[in-house]
Amino acid sequence: MPGLCTRDLAVIKLAIGTVEGIGLPLPVGCDSNSHHTMWGDKEVKPRGRMLLEFLTLSGMQIANRGSVVSWRVSLEVSLSDHRHIFFGLDESTQLIENGYRNPRATQWDLYLEDLKGRLIGIPSRYESEADVEVVLNRLNSAIVESFEANCPLKQRTSSSKTPWWNSHVESHRRKGYLAGQLRGHHPTALSSQAEQVVERWCLDEGLRVNPEKADLVTFTRKRKLGPLPEITLAGKVIPYKSSSKYLGVTIDSKLNWNEHIVIAPRRPPQPYGRVEEPFGCTWGLRPRILHWMYTAIVRPVITYGAIVWWPGTRTDKARKQLDKVQRLACLGITSAMRTAPSRAIEVLTGLPPLHLVIEHEAMRSAYRLTGLGHWIGEEQTTGHATIWNKATEHCPVLLMLQDSVEPTICPSPKLRIQIPSRDDWDNTNNTICQNGIIWFTDGSKIGDKAGAGVYGKTTRTKLSFALGSYASVFQAEIYAILACGMEILKTAPKRRTIQICTDSQAALMAIESSKVKSRLVLDCKKDSK
Structure with missing residues (x-):
């Protein structure tokens, strides 16, 4: 708040009105010009009384009172209009650790039994929306309570000696270190610090920079830079240039390309x-x-x-x-x-x-x-x-979610993939095992509409899937194989030979390959395990 006695209340009213229109919370900090015992002062003055009345009428809450020892004003002379504010971190305070539950450690058999017991008594018919809401709340509570009862709560452990240290503080620490290494506004200070950072990095990594291949470009929008400092690297002066070529792209000093x-x-x-x-x-x-x-x-x-x-x-x-x-x-x-x-x-x-x-x-x-x-x-x-x-x-x-993923090494599934030639189909009858369970899959695209189909010869199962207008023929073929595998896991008996026949050689070779670039192929290989 400003130091003039007639502006404190007007500025705060304007700030509160503006923030309320946006719908955001507003913290208000007050200085020593508005004295009141409610925020730790030793006396009450008219300005402080007016401010307290306004805060009370506007529904705001005073977060920092005099009894809360979170910060203090130093009595030391600061050679400024304001005094220093000190605060400290009490390491003896016991911090509440956020626990976590690992779903992989859940005892799913006990979870199902516990959930069945909690679902007893839930009505199956509803006469109004209120009944539906009550049933949904009970169902949600039963699922959460059963999961928490059968999934142990674990505490995160850290090797750090500082209990309040986290990734956000580490990020600010790195930014502060970089700002400390490259401080100043003058080109001389910036260039000197940058030179030290490069040399220190080379020493730490055991590498060196060839000065003959190094260029020095000053990126700025200023028209007149004035005299620039002389930069040396490994004892050689690096010349200034208006542009430099890096990975085939010419970068100029104004970055206008x-x-x-x-x-x-x-x-x-x-x-x-x-x-x-x-x-x-x-x-x-x-x-x-x-x-x-x-x-x-x-x-x-x-x-x-x-x-x-x-x-x-x-x-x-x-x-x-x-x-x-x-x-x-x-x-x-x-x-x-x-x-x-x-x-x-x-x-x-x-x-x-x-x-x-x-x-x-x-x-x-x-x-x-x-x-x-x-x-x-x-x-x-x-x-x-x-x-x-x-x-x-x-x-x-x-x-939308893309099908392409970063190339991943995925071991070949426990499948035996056969791509017989035309002569094998014409001359032999051993290509398909007649005693096993046979499935057929196919994917196609007509116009801008794609789809996939699955047919079980032994089980007489027929499945069809509409895949919209953005799927390719290859994706339709892979999705058909994936859907067939999921259907086999649901219905097929154990210890039986299962054969999946498809007319897409590209799909079979993609599943057989250990290097995967498609999300659908990756899901198909994971489910086949």
Whole structure:
């Protein structure tokens, strides 16, 4: 609160009114200008009395009273308008540990018996919504109480000597360490501290940095930097540059990506030579070949790393530079006159504007990283990470669970997979065991609708599943095998030979492989164990 005597109450009223409109809680801290014994002062003054009356009428509660020894005001002179506030942590205080229950340690047999006993007496007919609510509450309580009674409560143990230490405090500790290593606003202080961090890391890891391959780029939006300090690494001076190339992407000091957009289209694909040479206005390769060379060779080179530098394509200057590259390809494919409009020949060749292709590739990269669990830009509102929010706004289907997973090594299931040839089917009758239980599975897609089917020859079981319009044929085949396996676990007798027949060789090879990239295949292999 401000020090002027007439502003304390007005400021607090304005703050409380604003926060109540939003619906958020408001903690109010008061300084020594509003004295009252309710918050630890030795005397009561009119300003403190007015503030207490307002807090009481507004329904607020005073959290820190004078009897609570949580902080104190130091009597030491602070050379400022305010005094220091001290507080301490009492390690002798007994902290309440949060216990946890491991579902794997649950005695499920006792749980079922206990649950059956608790469910006795629950009515099976309901006349009103109130009766349904009562039954649901009893059912929920019975499930929770049975689980807690048969799943022991365990306490988390920690090797840390500090009882209140946790991951959040550790995160703040690391941030504070980094802020302490790189402190200051002047380039000299920042560069000196950064140099020490690099050298210390090299010594700890037993590595070294080659000064001949090191570049120094100052990332700032200032127009005039002034004299910059001289940075040395391993006894050699590192020169300053306006840009640097890292993993094929040119990073400039302003991070506007203009230099990369100019350089990227000029990089010729080395294995194929210069792509623009095999054609002219009246001679050259076929249009189909030129179209393929542009989309398969030239355009991937330009869109490389698009997830990082796609924001640079939002300026008119960058789009004109990209249009020049695509216009050359369109003229070669169509053999049009040099005065033909760019948008017209792009429509004729079926090539969208290059800046839209770059955004599309960035969205694909973000979608792939999200499926693998490596995307960390969901909450970003600026920069290149906003591409995921932009993609989900235009296509909410991207928020669905993906089938692709990070490559996982999963041992082959206890199954014997056979892929007989056509001659084996025609010449022998030993492919299928006639005494066993035989199942057939199939998956298909007609138009934009996919589905899966399961048929049990021995049990006369027929199952069909509608998989919507987003599933592929491979996913439908795998889902059919997965559904068949779940049905076998429910109905098939033990110690019988079971055969599952499918016409998808790709599905069988995916299940047999020890390296899994599909979530459905991973679930299928886990259930087959």
